[in-house]
Amino acid sequence: MPPDSSLIYKIVSQHEWLAAEAEGHFIGSAVDIDDGYIHFSTSTQARETAARHFAGRHGLLLVAVEVAALGEALKWEPSRGGALFPHLYDVLPLHAVRRVDVLPVDEDGTHLFPSMED
Structure with a gap:
């Protein structure tokens, strides 16, 4: 069963997100396209995802997505x-x-997360 939350999170570059806004949808990052699905994290997983895969990277966004809007494709x-x-x-x-x-x-290369739904 999925975690009990109405939001999931995607970490993307500002460049990727600007392209998504221009297209009207997000097709995923290069790793998503390679894997055949878009990777997301829950609020409790997002910080570790950032540390493992995006450590020290600037120019990132945290996209909060409604689970219910994704249907059976999730x-x-x-x-x-x-x-x-x-x-x-x-x-x-x-x-x-x-x-x-x-x-x-921050100065240590750790991402500073906004308040997120648990």
Whole structure:
């Protein structure tokens, strides 16, 4: 069963997100396209995702997405340590996005997250 939350999160570059806004949907980053689905994280997984895959990277955004708007294309599958991660087997429609926040980096290279739904 998926975690009990109405939002999931995607970390993207500002460049990727500007392209998505221009197209009206997000097709995913290069790794998403290679894997065949768009990787997301829950609020409790997002910080570790940032540390593992985006450490020290500037110019990132945190996109909050409504789970209910994604339908059956959203699958919850085991990943790190067997935890269930949300994977979208479709493009991300922009109407599913609740908000987009800047994901700044502090002087130690750690991303500073906005308040997120648990």
